[in-house]
Amino acid sequence: MAQSGKGKLNYRCPMCFMRDLDIDMFYDKEKKEYYCIRCQYVGSEEDVLKRNEIIRMKYGAMMKRFTMEEIQS
Numbered sequence: 001m002a003q004s005g006k007g008k009l010n011y012r013c014p015m016c017f018m019r020d021l022d023i024d025m026f027y028d029k030e031k032k033e034y035y036c037i038r039c040q041y042v043g044s045e046e047d048v049l050k051r052n053e054i055i056r057m058k059y060g061a062m063m064k065r066f067t068m069e070e071i072q073s
Helices: 014-018 045-059 068-072
Strands: 026-028 033-035
Touching: 014 045
Parallel strands: none
Antiparallel strands: 026 033
């Protein structure tokens, strides 16, 4: 998940984000990969984006309001 706002684009660590921790990742220009200093996750930009898309399923219905009839059926 990219950070909104001004400045350089930041990505959240997908492994930490799965555990509801909002940790920014760092970028290693030499290796062309992102890494997390909290959990030691390392991955390419493509891998980070793919894993963060999977995590979005967790929050997919966050803005939807459910009725009691929908929950009980």
